[in-house]
Amino acid sequence: MEDMLFYDRMQFAFTITFHYLFPQLTMGLSLLIVYFKWKFLRTKVDTYNDAAKFWMKIFALNFAMGVVTGIPMEFQFGTNWAKFSELTGGIIGQTLAMEGMFSFFLESSFLGLFLFGEKLLGHKLHFLTGFLVFLGSWASGYLIIATHSWMQHPVGYEILENGKFVLTNFGALFSNPWLLPSYFHNQAASLVTASFVVAAIGAFYILNNKHSNFGKLFLKTGVIFGFFASVIVAVPTGDLVAKNVVKYQPATFAAMEGIFKTEDGGSEIVLIGQPNILEQKLDNKIAVPNILSFLTYQDWNAEIKGLNEFDKSVHPTNIPGLYYAYHIMVGLGTIFIGLLLFAVVQLFRKKLYTTKWILWSLLFMLPFPYIANTMGWYTAELGRQPWLVYNLLRTAEGASPTVSSGNTLFTLLGFIGLYLLLGLLFLMLAGKIINKGPELKNH
Amino acid sequence: MELFWYIVLMTMLTIYVILDGYDFGAGIIHLFFAKKEKDKKAITNAIGPFWDANEVWLIAVGGVLFFAFPTLYASSFSGFYLPLIIILWLLIFRAIGLELRGQINNTLWHTIWDKAFGVASLLLALFFGVALGNIVRGVNLGNVVNGVSTHEGHYFFLPLWNTTFSPQAEELGIIDWFTLLLGVIGVVSLAIHGANWIIFKTNSDLNTKLKKVIFNLNFVLLALVIVSILVWHIIEPKPFHNFIDKPWLFIFPILTFTGLFGLFKVKSFKKDGIGFVFSSLFLFGGITTTVASIFPKVLPSTNTVNPSLTLYNTAADSYGLGVGVYWFAIAAVLVAIYMFIQYKVFKGKMDDIGYGDH
Numbered sequence A: 001m002e003d004m005l006f007y008d009r010m011q012f013a014f015t016i017t018f019h020y021l022f023p024q025l026t027m028g029l030s031l032l033i034v035y036f037k038w039k040f041l042r043t044k045v046d047t048y049n050d051a052a053k054f055w056m057k058i059f060a061l062n063f064a065m066g067v068v069t070g071i072p073m074e075f076q077f078g079t080n081w082a083k084f085s086e087l088t089g090g091i092i093g094q095t096l097a098m099e100g101m102f103s104f105f106l107e108s109s110f111l112g113l114f115l116f117g118e119k120l121l122g123h124k125l126h127f128l129t130g131f132l133v134f135l136g137s138w139a140s141g142y143l144i145i146a147t148h149s150w151m152q153h154p155v156g157y158e159i160l161e162n163g164k165f166v167l168t169n170f171g172a173l174f175s176n177p178w179l180l181p182s183y184f185h186n187q188a189a190s191l192v193t194a195s196f197v198v199a200a201i202g203a204f205y206i207l208n209n210k211h212s213n214f215g216k217l218f219l220k221t222g223v224i225f226g227f228f229a230s231v232i233v234a235v236p237t238g239d240l241v242a243k244n245v246v247k248y249q250p251a252t253f254a255a256m257e258g259i260f261k262t263e264d265g266g267s268e269i270v271l272i273g274q275p276n277i278l279e280q281k282l283d284n285k286i287a288v289p290n291i292l293s294f295l296t297y298q299d300w301n302a303e304i305k306g307l308n309e310f311d312k313s314v315h316p317t318n319i320p321g322l323y324y325a326y327h328i329m330v331g332l333g334t335i336f337i338g339l340l341l342f343a344v345v346q347l348f349r350k351k352l353y354t355t356k357w358i359l360w361s362l363l364f365m366l367p368f369p370y371i372a373n374t375m376g377w378y379t380a381e382l383g384r385q386p387w388l389v390y391n392l393l394r395t396a397e398g399a400s401p402t403v404s405s406g407n408t409l410f411t412l413l414g415f416i417g418l419y420l421l422l423g424l425l426f427l428m429l430a431g432k433i434i435n436k437g438p439e440l441k442n443h
Numbered sequence B: 001m002e003l004f005w006y007i008v009l010m011t012m013l014t015i016y017v018i019l020d021g022y023d024f025g026a027g028i029i030h031l032f033f034a035k036k037e038k039d040k041k042a043i044t045n046a047i048g049p050f051w052d053a054n055e056v057w058l059i060a061v062g063g064v065l066f067f068a069f070p071t072l073y074a075s076s077f078s079g080f081y082l083p084l085i086i087i088l089w090l091l092i093f094r095a096i097g098l099e100l101r102g103q104i105n106n107t108l109w110h111t112i113w114d115k116a117f118g119v120a121s122l123l124l125a126l127f128f129g130v131a132l133g134n135i136v137r138g139v140n141l142g143n144v145v146n147g148v149s150t151h152e153g154h155y156f157f158l159p160l161w162n163t164t165f166s167p168q169a170e171e172l173g174i175i176d177w178f179t180l181l182l183g184v185i186g187v188v189s190l191a192i193h194g195a196n197w198i199i200f201k202t203n204s205d206l207n208t209k210l211k212k213v214i215f216n217l218n219f220v221l222l223a224l225v226i227v228s229i230l231v232w233h234i235i236e237p238k239p240f241h242n243f244i245d246k247p248w249l250f251i252f253p254i255l256t257f258t259g260l261f262g263l264f265k266v267k268s269f270k271k272d273g274i275g276f277v278f279s280s281l282f283l284f285g286g287i288t289t290t291v292a293s294i295f296p297k298v299l300p301s302t303n304t305v306n307p308s309l310t311l312y313n314t315a316a317d318s319y320g321l322g323v324g325v326y327w328f329a330i331a332a333v334l335v336a337i338y339m340f341i342q343y344k345v346f347k348g349k350m351d352d353i354g355y356g357d358h
Ligand code: HDD
Pocket: A145, A152, A182, A183, A185, A186, A187, A189, A190, A192, A193, A233, A234, A238, A239, A241, A242, A245, A329, A330, A332, A333, A334, A336, A369, A372, A373, A374, A375, A376, A377, A378, A379, A380, A381, A383
């Protein structure tokens, strides 16, 4: 029984982590492509249109990966989490079905027109189809986060005697206090990913002395969008999601921050340290006093509850994992803001394109927004454990009762193999597109 | 309310089969009949801008099933675990076969993805037919052994096959001779359907040949359908009782046969779209006839301990189903608009509007 659950969890974690590598670029990049196209309509400078076209190629490839890895997600609630689906389907089924009906149809109907219809439609309509694809992908993110928010902070439900959750208030799903901060945080974070990707390719072209005018455009766009997005990720949105966690999941917050014991006279903020679960303390700690109390409650001396105040049965199951995930995300976020600030300053001093160390840093930063996004989701999901629906339904109670571990391990191995192949193909083909570069005018 | 959502779900399922069915069919035709690069291009262009949106119908069917009939979703998805995951893998192969082929210009590369697309389409058609067979045949709900349920009465698990391949064995498998028969019907009927689509949407040189193929396959299909009706009562002792109770339901089998017999005239159709209409009728009639014959059951039980799953005992709560109507109505209108735009822009023959050459 125990390892049956283990493989179900591994499979879900693996497939969703892989899936989310793609939508995070889709959502951010669709905005940037719409921006390029809009600039072209305004200025009629061909470079913008060619830039949009170039990114559309990467977008198409990335989108295809997102679609093929997304469909398994939708099925897995039923295949691996049957009990969870049976009990809560009347509620989370709402938002998931809405996602299919409202956003996936929108995206997929107009994607074909967007990718192949430029000549057929003319530039204005082409811009419109791009905008609709953008809208679809952001709506998709919204409805998924609405689903996820309900699992983190259930609202508008009633539990029947047979354990079933029934919806009592449809509107509550969308006025869930967890939803909007989480949504904007997530969307800003996906824009961070897209901006870094665009900037990194720009830096690559400049360092390589190839397609330099595109390199400059990409670099400039990526750096500016990336800077604003990175700031928004931290304040107000990161701050707001963290406050939600303090309010609704205080034990999770204590574990995220590595606070084992409530401290008198304000909590310090931990920069580095290793959680030591045996002795319930942090080893090798470097911390700044009172900052955490201030950030959380705008009061230097406010009390933040430590893990010692909560019963062991509600402690997150994987405290070190949660702590590291959170600190990696926040640490990277800080680095992003710092680096992009330098880049923006150099841009305004008209020195960005020649400041080698920034170009190299931006190039090497490419994987890190992906890591930060993934760590953010691990923070959310590990923080919710041992619950599937916070405080109401335990993960162990949600798995499929009849699917044995042998079968789950079989499909998990299959997914690992298949996704490895997909990942390799993606890198190879994306590399080819990038290497070829934006096509210069040929008509 | 349950009945409303049942009808919605079945309608969406049929739309899915008719739409993505032609994609699968095109894949099967591609596998067996497309030898020249030109023919392959014609076939992939015929489904090019559509297949992705068609596949969304599957996701939407899954979503609505999850939302309106959560118990059925949970029970059948976990019970049919392995074939469903295999279907997912096949869908992945089909999609990347289509999407990645054109990325690199190399014969070896093309061959790999052509085969991935063709074989995945063939197996998908087979599996969907097998799935329909499983639903008609029913499953051992609650995994009853010696008269005792080993699980809650609405859960079960089926291996891919048992050693006897018999639909009446004590321990059932997903694949037995009955479900396999429906699987083969799936392959043949979708191959015909896909061929009709290709004829409809392209000026390909293949078209004349495809008409012959449709004509011949139609005999096979007719024979298979007759056999399946003959063996049906072995599986379900009173297969027609719903039809006898409500004679208007006979419209569905009549549509099936209209589609089937209509296709025998494929060589003399004046317009290229007519064949597609007939094969759509066949699919529509086939699915509706099948689900009507087990109505109101949605997953029959093969034991006497646990009752069959019906649309009533698997539905979500009434408040949720009620509010769902509002957003669903809006979404349905939007989807209709998108489809209208899509098919309007890509109206006529794909080669005439120059789709695919860029
Ligand atoms: C580029 C990526 C990125 C960066 C730099 C940050 N985040 Fe984040 N964070 C995410 C990407 C992300 C995410 C992947 O998008 C998550 C997962 C769930 C969600 O809605 O957003 C998330 C979740 C998440 C959560 C968990 C919410 C929950 O339990 O559901 C908290 C508390 C924070 N973030 C707080 C922060 C703070 C204070 C940051 C300060 C800089 C920060 N994040 C930077």
